[in-house]
Amino acid sequence: MTLALFLDLFMHFCMLSLLAVGGALAIVPEMHRYLVTDLQLLTETTFSQSVTLAQIAPGPNILLVAVMGWNIGLQAAGGFEAGWTAMGMGVLMATSLLIAAVLPSSLLSYFTVKWLQLHQHARSVRAFRSGMLPLVMGLMLSAGWLLQTASNPTMDWRLLLICALSMLLVLKTRVHLLWLMLGGAVLGAVLGL
Amino acid sequence: MSFESLAVSKAPRSRTDLFVSFTWLGLQGFGGVLAVVQREIVDRKQWMTLSEFAEEWALAQTLPGPNVVNLSVMFGGKHFGPTGALAAMAGLLLFPGLLMLAIVLSFQAFAHVPMVASALHGMGVAAAGMVMAAGWRFGPSLLQHPIGRPLAVALTVVSFVLAALMHWPLVKVIGLVGLVSFGLTWWRLQAKDST
Numbered sequence: 001m002t003l004a005l006f007l008d009l010f011m012h013f014c015m016l017s018l019l020a021v022g023g024a025l026a027i028v029p030e031m032h033r034y035l036v037t038d039l040q041l042l043t044e045t046t047f048s049q050s051v052t053l054a055q056i057a058p059g060p061n062i063l064l065v066a067v068m069g070w071n072i073g074l075q076a077a078g079g080f081e082a083g084w085t086a087m088g089m090g091v092l093m094a095t096s097l098l099i100a101a102v103l104p105s106s107l108l109s110y111f112t113v114k115w116l117q118l119h120q121h122a123r124s125v126r127a128f129r130s131g132m133l134p135l136v137m138g139l140m141l142s143a144g145w146l147l148q149t150a151s152n153p154t155m156d157w158r159l160l161l162i163c164a165l166s167m168l169l170v171l172k173t174r175v176h177l178l179w180l181m182l183g184g185a186v187l188g189a190v191l192g193l
Numbered sequence: 194m195s196f197e198s199l200a201v202s203k204a205p206r207s208r209t210d211l212f213v214s215f216t217w218l219g220l221q222g223f224g225g226v227l228a229v230v231q232r233e234i235v236d237r238k239q240w241m242t243l244s245e246f247a248e249e250w251a252l253a254q255t256l257p258g259p260n261v262v263n264l265s266v267m268f269g270g271k272h273f274g275p276t277g278a279l280a281a282m283a284g285l286l287l288f289p290g291l292l293m294l295a296i297v298l299s300f301q302a303f304a305h306v307p308m309v310a311s312a313l314h315g316m317g318v319a320a321a322g323m324v325m326a327a328g329w330r331f332g333p334s335l336l337q338h339p340i341g342r343p344l345a346v347a348l349t350v351v352s353f354v355l356a357a358l359m360h361w362p363l364v365k366v367i368g369l370v371g372l373v374s375f376g377l378t379w380w381r382l383q384a385k386d387s388t
Contacts (some may be wrong), residue, residue: 012345017257018258040319049300050297053296054217058260059222060222060285060286060289089249127375133338134338134349138350139367141357142352142353142356144327146357162318163319163322167323168326169325180319181316188275189312191311192308193309193314193315
């Protein structure tokens with residue numbers, strides 16, 4: 001890992017931060033092009049594994065950038081065989097790329113909100129806020145659907161049923177979400193889905 | 194639950210309260226944190242009403258960057274300024290990030306076991322159901338939208354079809370549906386303000 005490459009990665013993720021309209025999952029195709037196809041820092045398998053893990057593990061989806069950083073650092077320093085040096089490199093890359101991916105967009109959000117608070121009674125601001133509701137609802141339903149398809153590409157009806165059941169339980173009960181995840185894991189494992 | 198009953202929102206007590214609450218949020222959020230944010234911040238903590246949450250979330254989603262991180266920065270900054278924003282964001286990323294690292298490490302050891310793969314599929318679709326439920330809960334607000342019920346529902350359906358079924362790039366979906374919806378809402382509000 002040269003300093004030039006490090007800076008290139010850091011700046012690229014700063015740029016991705018400002019391009020991620022709609023959230024972390026929106027920049028996945030661009031990260032694939034950059035890290036796998038162009039720079040060949042990650043293999044196909046490592047890349048898709050990172051995305052899946054980040055979706056299934058708890059935490060915001062943007063942590064997938066940290067997982068990519070970890071893998072990049074680890075491989076650049078010679079893999080697990082290289083021991084603690086490689087692990088340290090992995091942690092360093094994970095932290096740096098995560099900071100690059102959240103800093104620019106966070107600054108933008110912070111100052112936009114301050115500005116909007118001053119102008120909250122302006123008609124355009126009110127129209128923007130309530131006007132976005134149909135879009136937000138549609139995009140959230142879409143995100144759920146795309147997640148479903150990612151875990152269930154063959155449209156197995158039993159997995160569809162688990163998905164529907166989970167949705168219904170969230171809407172109709174106050175059961176803790178961890179129990180739903182555990183239920184999904186047990187059903188999946190027992191039925192061999 | 195009706196959101197009228199939650200019409201008044203409370204405030205976080207301190208930056209530590211923010212950090213701890215967002216850490217807890219991050220640690221139990223599967224398939225992204227969105228479904229948990231709604232349940233914890235609106236239902237349990239009552240830091241926002243459902244309609245306030247819909248507005249903040251709309252903004253967090255429309256601005257570039259990870260949505261939930263944007264929301265934490267906006268929310269923390271509103272109550273405690275820059276350090277509040279930092280506390281909320283750090284809570285969301287620090288311990289969940291360490292946990293993620295532990296999961297990645299242990300995953301490599303068990304990835305080849307078929308039962309683990311099956312369990313992951315089951316968890317994946319359960320998480321998907323939670324995200325859909327979070328979206329569905331905007332239904333009551335949608336039905337009272339200033340542009341009227343039929344148009345609001347139609348715009349929601351159109352954005353779902355474009356994003357989920359036709360795989361349009363997100364920038365285009367936001368550009369098209371967002372602009373139309375904003376224009377219609379602005380026009381309705383203008384008519385209402387002038388009467």
